[in-house]
Amino acid sequence: MSAVEVDLQGAVEDAAAHLYVWALKDIPQDLRDALAAARDRETSVPGQRVLNTIVKNVAIADEQNNLVCQDTGIAVYTCRVGEHFPLHPARIYAALKHGTERATVEHPLRSNAVHTITRENTGPNTGHRLPIVHWEFIPDWDGLDVKCVPKGSGSENMSFLKMCVPADGVKGIKQFVLESIVGAGGKPCPPGIVGVGIGGSADYAMYLAKEAIARPIGTRNSDPVVAQLEDELFELLNETGIGPMGLGGDVTVLQCHIEHADTHMTLNPVAVNYQCWAARRASAHVSPDGEVEYDREA
Secondary structure (H helix, E strand, C coil): CCCCHHHHHHHHHHHHHHHHHHHHHHHHHHHHHHHHHHHHHHHCCCHHHHHHHHHHHHHHHHHHCCCCCCCCCCCEEEEEEEECCCHHHHHHHHHHHHHHHHHHHHCCCCCEEEEECCCCCCCCCCCCCCCCEEEEECCCCCEEEEEECCCCCHHHHHHEEEECCCCHHHHHHHEEEEHHHHHHHHCCCCEEEEEEEECCCCHHHHHHHHHHHHHCCCCCCHHHHHHHHHHHHHHHCCCCCCCCCCCCEEEEEEEEEEECCCCCCEEEEEEEEEECCCCCEEEECCCCCCCCEEEECC
């Protein structure tokens, strides 16, 4: 590699190390606002106590510069790579992996990564195909955007996929999402964000659901038909009465986001991915000369 590539790879590595810890400590403002609003509109006593505890937890994490949750999760990155960005994706991945390892060792953070069969630890939150990186390639651009979304196991365990058929219609989509969240109950630490992926293929629908949970809370899909479904599901999910931590109440979800893709005429896959109340995310923009700009709210 040239000296420029080495410096750029180092910049991406530094960014990854910072993003992982930053996301775990400092939740974005839209999430803080949503939690405060949820606390204000919750009427059940157990629900109010839970939400007051959550808001207090966030404040203590701020005061002590500490993690908002002990589960440091799996590091999941989404990279938007410009076609003219000078660093090859293989080098970007290596930088993200090394940055994740540095963050885990230097902070230090709990290391969650294990072999999927032996359950033995595989390293400082890295291992075979860890961290997870999703890619999007942008034409006529020379930058790199990196978003880190640490994903805890409590919410990730509450992931669901159904291969609906077109005859199920929108009613079938709503029914599956509602059944999934009711079945999950308090396990994913509600209230959180429900991500729904519709269309594409089985694997892509789940990716879309994961993409949906990483959006700022309350943003709406650019397709008005999908945006309407987001509004309808948000209202229906909060009518379930599951409430904060599954103890009953008015606020079961902070928001429902949907991402979609066109699909085969005989398919309609639907995926649900839950994000707990500590919906952690952090982003950075890396220029081709290695300058890094961090973005709290992206």
